[in-house]
Amino acid sequence: MSRQIQWFPARTYVFCAHIVFTIGIRMAHWQKSPGNFTPLGTSLEAEFHRLESVLTPAEQFFVCNAGDSVVVDPASYRLKIKGDAVERVVTLGLDDLKALPQHTITAVVECAGNQRTLFEKVDGISISRDSQGDDVKWTLGGVGMAEWTGPRLADVLALAGVQPKAKWVAPMGLDVLNPECDIEIPLPVEKALAPETILGLKMNGAPLPIDHGAPVRMVVPGWVGTYWVKWVGWLTVSSREIRNYRTDEYYVMDGKTVTEQNIKSSLCLPFPAALSADQHQITGFARSSGQPIERVEWKVDDEPWSKAELLSEPLQWGWVRFGFSWKGEVGAHTIRTRAWDKLGRTQPEKAKMNPGSLLYNGIIPHPITVR
Ligand SMILES: Nc1nc2c(c(=O)[nH]1)N[C@H]1C(S)=C(S)[C@@H](COP(=O)(O)O)O[C@H]1N2
Numbered sequence: 001m002s003r004q005i006q007w008f009p010a011r012t013y014v015f016c017a018h019i020v021f022t023i024g025i026r027m028a029h030w031q032k033s034p035g036n037f038t039p040l041g042t043s044l045e046a047e048f049h050r051l052e053s054v055l056t057p058a059e060q061f062f063v064c065n066a067g068d069s070v071v072v073d074p075a076s077y078r079l080k081i082k083g084d085a086v087e088r089v090v091t092l093g094l095d096d097l098k099a100l101p102q103h104t105i106t107a108v109v110e111c112a113g114n115q116r117t118l119f120e121k122v123d124g125i126s127i128s129r130d131s132q133g134d135d136v137k138w139t140l141g142g143v144g145m146a147e148w149t150g151p152r153l154a155d156v157l158a159l160a161g162v163q164p165k166a167k168w169v170a171p172m173g174l175d176v177l178n179p180e181c182d183i184e185i186p187l188p189v190e191k192a193l194a195p196e197t198i199l200g201l202k203m204n205g206a207p208l209p210i211d212h213g214a215p216v217r218m219v220v221p222g223w224v225g226t227y228w229v230k231w232v233g234w235l236t237v238s239s240r241e242i243r244n245y246r247t248d249e250y251y252v253m254d255g256k257t258v259t260e261q262n263i264k265s266s267l268c269l270p271f272p273a274a275l276s277a278d279q280h281q282i283t284g285f286a287r288s289s290g291q292p293i294e295r296v297e298w299k300v301d302d303e304p305w306s307k308a309e310l311l312s313e314p315l316q317w318g319w320v321r322f323g324f325s326w327k328g329e330v331g332a333h334t335i336r337t338r339a340w341d342k343l344g345r346t347q348p349e350k351a352k353m354n355p356g357s358l359l360y361n362g363i364i365p366h367p368i369t370v371r
């Protein structure tokens with residue numbers, strides 16, 4: 001009788017399990033819902049035109065991932081600090097990091113390649129550096145600002161004892177095992193020990209979301225996103241220069257490894273945008289590196305420049321929201337914006353093309369059709 005209960009052959013179950021597992025893996029680039037974003041490979045571009053609050057909520061915060069987000073168990077998480085320039089190798093748990101003085105800093109993180117499609121869309125220059133097309137094709141949405149909380153990297157490294165001969169600190173992400181994901185990018189010891197550089201445990205007051213590096217990520221204000229290593233697994237403190245393809249090929253401009261961000265302003269409108277012929281409150285975000293924004297100007301077509309209103313507090317490591325009111329005549333227009341920071345730096349008329357199409361910060365002629 002029992003022979004009547006017919007099970008499928010074992011290989012059927014193995015096959016089904018395989019399919020479920022594979023789909024599970026395939027769908028696991030991110031933990032957050034991609035609904036608010038434009039997926040670009042393993043990255044998620046924010047809908048820049050929908051960003052309204054000065055602090056970007058996690059549900060709208062872009063994700064730049066070389067591979068899939070890593071799920072790390074916070075209880076068994078360990079951070080190792082090693083290298084030829086530490087006094088002793090130490091292994092720390094999350095509680096050790098929480099026991100150190102916590103600092104909160106409001107800072108923008110922006111992918112070095114954000115706005116790179118504007119080289120094509122505005123200047124007509126092709127941006128495909130390599131045949132695989134590895135460069136993420138961001139328009140405006142590879143940027144966000146959050147309040148980051150955690151211990152200073154300097155305080156964490158002090159637990160291992162930093163020797164005077166230390167020159168470089170290289171964090172490694174736990175996605176190291178995924179192909180192409182050896183995100184080890186060395187910081188000069190000065191930036192690693194700077195007071196603004198922290199190990200982020202919280203984002204906007206909540207525990208760091210998985211896609212943003214839970215439980216521990218680098219927060220390197222003013223520097224391009226690649227330094228903001230997520231899921232930090234270990235830190236190598238070295239007296240010798242650490243170089244790899246990121247420092248020597250991928251993030252290079254004018255023969256130098258890219259470090260700091262540059263000054264930019266961009267409008268929260270789709271690119272290109274369509275508007276009705278009514279009065280509109282147009283907003284955008286302007287940011288620099290290590291300096292607050294002092295002034296933003298805007299202009300339509302060939303009209304003179306006018307001053308935009310600053311709608312939030314300008315911050316050293318953060319962006320400022322700006323806005324102006326505009327009613328356009330029916331037809332095609334361009335609106336341009338340009339920002340100045342406290343040091344008097346401003347945007348160039350045109351961004352300088354470079355092999356990695358990095359750091360686009362030209363004055364953007366944002367195309368708008370009024371109907
Ligand atoms: N471990 C790891 N850290 C990483 C990356 C990555 O792929 N793996 N991407 C980097 C890049 S290129 C950027 S721009 C920022 C983006 O941070 P976000 O995804 O939290 O917005 O994370 C950086 N940290």
Ligand SMILES: [Mo]
Binds near residue numbers: 064112113225
């Ligand atoms: Mo990035």
